[in-house]
Amino acid sequence: MKLSREEAKNYIIYQIGALQAFAKTTGVKLQHVKPHGALYNMAMKDTVLAKAIVEAIGTVDSGLIVFAIAESELAKAASKTGLRVACEVFADRAYNSDGSLVSRAVSGAVIEDPRVIAERAVRMVKEKRVTAMDGKTVELDDVHTICVHGDNLEAVALVKALRKGLEQAGVEVASVGNFL
Numbered sequence: 106m107k108l109s110r111e112e113a114k115n116y117i118i119y120q121i122g123a124l125q126a127f128a129k130t131t132g133v134k135l136q137h138v139k140p141h142g143a144l145y146n147m148a149m150k151d152t153v154l155a156k157a158i159v160e161a162i163g164t165v166d167s168g169l170i171v172f173a174i175a176e177s178e179l180a181k182a183a184s185k186t187g188l189r190v191a192c193e194v195f196a197d198r199a200y201n202s203d204g205s206l207v208s209r210a211v212s213g214a215v216i217e218d219p220r221v222i223a224e225r226a227v228r229m230v231k232e233k234r235v236t237a238m239d240g241k242t243v244e245l246d247d248v249h250t251i252c253v254h255g256d257n258l259e260a261v262a263l264v265k266a267l268r269k270g271l272e273q274a275g276v277e278v279a280s281v282g283n284f285l
Contacts (some may be wrong), residue, residue, distance in 0.1 A: 110157040117161035126164070136282045137191060138162050140179075146206070149177040156182045164190055170285055174204070175188040175246035191249040191281045194235070196267055197257065202241040213238065215254070219263050223270025226251050227250035230276050250281050 108116070121138060128135050140148055140158055148155045155178035162169050163186055173179035175192035183190045197216045199207040207214040216222055229235050233245045253263050271278055 108154070110153050112155040113154055114161045114164075115209050117158050118165055121162065121165045121169075135166070136280070137170035137172055139193070145171075145179075148179040149174055149205070152178045152182070155179040159183045159186050159188060170281060174252060189285045191285055192245075192247045193250045193252055194199060194226075194229045194245060194248050195252045196222045196229070198252050199238045199264060202237040202239050202243060204243050204245075207238050207259050211238075215257070216262075217257065217259065219259075219266030220270075222253070222263055223266050226267050227270055227276065229273040230271065231274060249285060 117138075117140070121135070122240065125135050127253075136213075139145065144154075148158055158179060159171065159182040160172060162183075167188060170189045170191050171179065171183040172191050172193045173183060180190045180192065195206060199211075199214045199216060201207055209215060216225070225235060229245055229249045229251070235243050235245060237243050251267065253260055253267060257263065268278055
């Protein structure tokens, strides 16, 4: 979809409001916002879209944490407006050498082996780097949160293996709201 800045802002306000209402009915307070899928990927590179998303988040609740890839347009826009940013990496997705994610249409873009996912995550957190699909090393900035995609049937097992691998490597696992 091609959205104007105002349309994008309004959609995000609407979605956050709806999610806050659902969270409230279960006694949970919304902690962070992460645009989903294509919108997320577009906001990593599109300054106008990133600013619209950040304005929407700040309008609804300036205490919300924004999840974004470090140094992306979304992360920059959030930082500039004073919102907290959780720098995100993807343990179960292959990277291109420019730090972007490999398209799911490419074979090998989704990583499913729990051992590999855990090893990648430990390296991402401790060494701040990941090996791209072409074999090059991609340097990462701070790592605050690790994404594992829930559309994988083995997502729960992957997260358990990931957590175990991180803890065995001496990495403390905590809610991002506890340290940002």
